[in-house]
Amino acid sequence: MSDTLYESYPSGDQSYTSVSNTAWGGQTFTPSTEHAITSVKFLLYRVGSPGTITVSIRACTNVDPIKDRRPTGADLRSGTTDGNTLTTDTAGELREITLTAPYVLSANTTYAICGRSAAGTLNMRIRDGESIGYANGEHVTSSDSGVTWTASALGSDAIFYEYGNPTTTTPPTVTIQATTNIGTTTATGHGNVTALGSPPATQHGHVWAIHSDPRYPTDSYVQKGIPTITGAFTSSITGLEQNTYYYMRAYIVSSLGTFYSAQMAYFITAPGVPVVLTTSPTDITQIAAIGNGQVSNTGGSPISEHGFVWDKSNQTDPEYNNDSLSGFWGQVKLGARVAPNEIGTFFSPITGLTAETTYKIRAYAVNSAGTGYGAVILFSTDAAGVPTVSTQVTTNIQDTTATGNGTLISTGGATVTEHGHVWKVATDPPTSPTTADSKKASTASIAAGDTFTSEITGLTFPNQYYIRAYATNSYGTSYGNNDIIGIVARELQGNLIILGEHLAYTSKTGVQRALKGVEI
Numbered sequence: 001m002s003d004t005l006y007e008s009y010p011s012g013d014q015s016y017t018s019v020s021n022t023a024w025g026g027q028t029f030t031p032s033t034e035h036a037i038t039s040v041k042f043l044l045y046r047v048g049s050p051g052t053i054t055v056s057i058r059a060c061t062n063v064d065p066i067k068d069r070r071p072t073g074a075d076l077r078s079g080t081t082d083g084n085t086l087t088t089d090t091a092g093e094l095r096e097i098t099l100t101a102p103y104v105l106s107a108n109t110t111y112a113i114c115g116r117s118a119a120g121t122l123n124m125r126i127r128d129g130e131s132i133g134y135a136n137g138e139h140v141t142s143s144d145s146g147v148t149w150t151a152s153a154l155g156s157d158a159i160f161y162e163y164g165n166p167t168t169t170t171p172p173t174v175t176i177q178a179t180t181n182i183g184t185t186t187a188t189g190h191g192n193v194t195a196l197g198s199p200p201a202t203q204h205g206h207v208w209a210i211h212s213d214p215r216y217p218t219d220s221y222v223q224k225g226i227p228t229i230t231g232a233f234t235s236s237i238t239g240l241e242q243n244t245y246y247y248m249r250a251y252i253v254s255s256l257g258t259f260y261s262a263q264m265a266y267f268i269t270a271p272g273v274p275v276v277l278t279t280s281p282t283d284i285t286q287i288a289a290i291g292n293g294q295v296s297n298t299g300g301s302p303i304s305e306h307g308f309v310w311d312k313s314n315q316t317d318p319e320y321n322n323d324s325l326s327g328f329w330g331q332v333k334l335g336a337r338v339a340p341n342e343i344g345t346f347f348s349p350i351t352g353l354t355a356e357t358t359y360k361i362r363a364y365a366v367n368s369a370g371t372g373y374g375a376v377i378l379f380s381t382d383a384a385g386v387p388t389v390s391t392q393v394t395t396n397i398q399d400t401t402a403t404g405n406g407t408l409i410s411t412g413g414a415t416v417t418e419h420g421h422v423w424k425v426a427t428d429p430p431t432s433p434t435t436a437d438s439k440k441a442s443t444a445s446i447a448a449g450d451t452f453t454s455e456i457t458g459l460t461f462p463n464q465y466y467i468r469a470y471a472t473n474s475y476g477t478s479y480g481n482n483d484i485i486g487i488v489a490r491e492l493q494g495n496l497i498i499l500g501e502h503l504a505y506t507s508k509t510g511v512q513r514a515l516k517g518v519e520i
Contacts, residue, residue: 003038003163006031009127009134010159014043016090016123017158019115020050022145025124026114027158028060028069028137034167036102036198039079040113041161043125045092050083051118055097058146060110070149071112071140077103083117092125094161104167104199110137113160114146126156133157172197172227174204174250176261184242184272184300184369189235191250191261193227201227201254206235208248216251216258227252243271243300271300274365278374279345280430283481286355286382290481293363293374294345295337303337306365308348313358313378320364320371337365355384382478385413387471391421391480394456394467399487404440404454406469406480411448414473418443421454422479426464432482433466446471461487 007029019025040055056078060069079099087093105111115124126139134157142149177190189206204227209219222235240246245268250261275297281289291308309318309331320331332348346363353359359381363374392405404421420441424433433439440454456467465487469480 003165004035006033006035006037006162006164007136008161009157014092014125014127014159015156016092016125017139017141018047018121019124020117020121021119022143024114024116024142024146025158026071026112026140026142027134027160028071028110028112028140028151029134029160029162030110030136031105031107031162032136034105034107035164036104036167037077037099037162037164038102039096039098039163041094041096041163042113042115043092043159044083044086044095044122045090045125046083046086046088046120046122048120050086050120050122053081053083053086053095053097053115053117053122055079055081055113055115057099057103057105058112058114060112068138068151069110069112070151071114071142071146072149075114076111077101083120083122086122090123092123102164105164112137112140112149113158113162114140114142116146124158126152126158167198169256170195170198171256171259172201172204172252172254173259174252174261176206176248176250176263176265179237179248179265179267182267182269184270185238185240187237187240187246187267187269189222189237189248189250189265190232191235192232193230193252196227196230197252197254197256199255201252203253204233205251206237206248207251207260208237208246210241210244210246212247212264214247214249216253221251240269241300242269242297244269269300271367271369273370273372274299274303274306274367276306276363276365276372276374278361278363278377280377280432281350281361281379282430282432284379284381285388285478286384286386287351287353289350289353289379289381290347291332291350291361291363292345292347295343295365298337298342298365299367299369299372301367301369303342304366304368305333305335306337306346306363307332307334308350308361308363310350310359310361313360315360317376318360318362320366320373353381355381357381383476385473385475386478387412387416387419387473389419389469389471389478389480391467391469391483392451394483394485397485397487398459399461400457400459402456402459402467402485404456404467404469404483405451406454407451408446408448408471411446411471412473412478413475416446416471416473419446419452419469419471421456421467421469423456423465423467426466426484430466430482432479433468434479435470435472435477439470459487463487 056075139152181188207216207221277294279292311318388409396403422433422439424437
């Protein structure tokens with residue numbers, strides 16, 4: 001044998017312990033130097049036909065002293081031999097069992113050599129009751145297939161020999177290849193384990209980031225587990241951002257540290273379609289409305305066009321097209337969105353509608369990857385003959401009160417019997433107040449072109465409110481657009497407007513100011 005003998009306990013005053021498929025026997029031992037164990041020997045003889053004999057290396061519980069440590073966990077390495085070829089002589093024979101692969105043992109750490117048979121019984125020779133035995137371990141037995149273990153109460157030791165080779169410390173190595181299957185949010189990483197190292201590697205995979213120095217495990221990574229052989233491997237990379245430049249490298253880990261491929265893989269994810277939201281239309285009349293939408297993500301490339309598409313509710317969901325299609329009801333093109341306003345809200349008048357009709361509408365935006373749509377929202381135009389009313393800026397905003405202002409544009413097809421203002425606390429997504437919410441009504445006579453005011457009461461800090469004018473005749477009720485006010489603080493009360501990408505208010509002195517920390 002060319003391997004080196006490291007730990008052993010030779011034969012002498014001998015007894016034996018029986019080993020079977022459920023009754024296991026073994027010996028704990030503590031190497032004084034680090035080395036790679038390759039094979040072991042036990043002094044064995046068979047009783048009948050024990051079948052395949054398996055000998056394995058296991059870790060031990062950290063219980064002091066050394067002679068009271070027990071095997072634990074799964075096999076670290078194992079090897080087999082044919083037990084039916086053992087001698088039946090009770091003196092036994094030294095049978096060598098070679099492990100399937102070397103395993104690096106740490107110096108001054110206790111391990112266990114565990115033996116069992118597949119079917120019948122064999123006997124393991126031990127030195128029984130010696131006052132001076134193997135100083136760095138103890139004979140151990142298990143009656144439940146290695147689940148629990150008992151150390152010999154008599155201070156006995158199994159006769160064993162443990163062989164191996166010196167270890168040299170070398171780091172594991174990996175390389176990386178070009179990334180493939182690059183999509184909008186996914187890609188496939190390629191790597192190659194070129195050396196397992198010594199001690200052997202315990203983990204490997206890919207790590208990536210938008211900065212030029214991705215590190216495992218600080219940045220995003222995929223773990224591929226313990227590499228048992230050298231060779232190629234792939235990783236499914238997910239959770240990427242659209243149209244983004246990434247740096248990626250292969251990594252491999254051992255007890256010596258984390259090591260990376262010398263080369264880096266660079267790739268850019270594909271752009272995606274824009275992410276668009278549709279919000280409820282406002283200022284709905286018999287023949288028109290205001291469409292409202294928002295671009296929340298450009299998809300990674302500039303918005304070339306955005307707007308709204310709509311159709312009657314009994315038609316298929318409306319889709320964007322450069323030219324009108326047969327049966328296509330309507331489309332508003334607003335052109336490109338230019339930084340810094342590519343992300344944010346937008347609106348447009350929707351015209352040419354029919355009274356008392358339910359429509360589908362959705363916002364859209366176009367970039368180089370295609371068209372993104374918001375959800376389809378249903379809305380109904382006012383009935384024919386209802387009044388037309390508009391909402392003016394709310395004034396006299398105080399701690400709990402304000403003055404609503406409105407104008408009756410048209411009485412519609414009948415005399416207006418009631419008019420006034422309705423209001424409610426602002427919601428997200430926005431929903432407009434109706435006469436079912438808080439309202440101030442007047443039954444005074446009113447004609448087309450007349451203005452009117454309403455006392456708004458019951459306002460509370462720190463709420464924002466939607467306020468709009470309304471008018472009712474025998475055909476129904478119509479509303480003006482929403483005015484937004486804020487009871488933010490006594491010195492900040494006023495009308496809220498969109499100022500750039502922020503919500504702003506008009507103070508009592510008429511100065512426009514942005515609300516800090518409030519974005520739209």
